Amino acid sequence: MSEILVATEKPFASDAITKIKKVTDGSKHKLQILEKYTSKEELKNAIKLTEALIVRSDLIDKEIIDAGEKLRIIVRAGAGFDNIDTAYAATKNIVVMNTPGQNANAVAEYAFGMLLYEARHHFNGSTGIELKGKKLGLIGFGNIGRCMTKIAKGFGMEVYAYDVNPNPSSMIQENVTPIGTAAEIFSSCNFVSLHVPSTPQTKGSINYDLLKLLPKNSILINTARLDVINEADIIKIMEERNDISFVSDFTPKNESVFKEKFADRCFYPVKKAGAQTEEANANAGIAAARQIINFFDKGDLTFKVN
Known part of the structure; x- marks a missing residue:
């Protein structure tokens, strides 16, 4: 025993x-x-x-x-x-x-909850945007990415995905458009959602070069890991552009900066809650x-x- x-x-x-x-x-x-x-x-x-x-x-x-x-x-x-x-x-x-x-479905539902909260300006009564007809870009297409796709289709969204180990036929079967680079996802999608593990290759990989490609009124969603985003770079792009919003399942290292400068266009929980x-x-x-x-x-x- x-x-x-x-x-x-x-x-x-x-x-x-x-x-x-x-x-x-x-x-x-x-x-x-x-x-x-x-x-x-x-x-x-x-x-x-x-x-x-x-x-x-x-x-x-x-x-x-x-x-x-x-x-x-x-x-x-x-x-x-x-x-x-x-x-x-x-x-x-x-x-x-x-x-x-x-826990894939739980994380996907949570990601959409944060997305809706941000798209409707924290439910403050001001005019927000709808998800229908918008483009959702997935960085990583594993179990959570597949759950994200099912929910997105219910909202009438177009879904695009990039994965370092691509399986285009699997994506196409789920009515997802395969994309060849992360840069293409960031430059063409209204909402970008991160679903990659923390590895030496992914740490800090979401950097200024990618973030600057985001279209107007974009929302970045992170339920992956805190360190896949270069925090200095997300701060820089949000300082330069007031049309970019950010929601995350992780408290930023520089939390005071986000509270002081971006309180109306960012969200993160008191404790990690995705799963x-x-x-x-x-x-x-x-x-x-x-x-x-x-x-x-x-x-x-x-x-x-x-």
């Missing part, structure tokens, strides 16, 4: 925990829960004897990994896994997995638990990322 620890500073929805327990109760493995921990030491103490760890956006660095004396697998309940030191985990023969696609729905919590948590059980019982490495 292996011990599985769910360790979350920002807890899963209570219903999600119940569903995760149902999965593990039907196995030979034991589930432990650590929610709302307040220090690194608390997490380090909890992880000492566990063999499997489920986390959300929690930072799992070298220090935490070293504290897990028996740790064999870490699963990020979500798609992005840049909060985990995957390379160091690999040196200790610890498998790292994610749960791709489980924070009961359904997404349950989907990702259940997937994480099943992946761990399959790893222990069958040696399944399907979603291994390191």
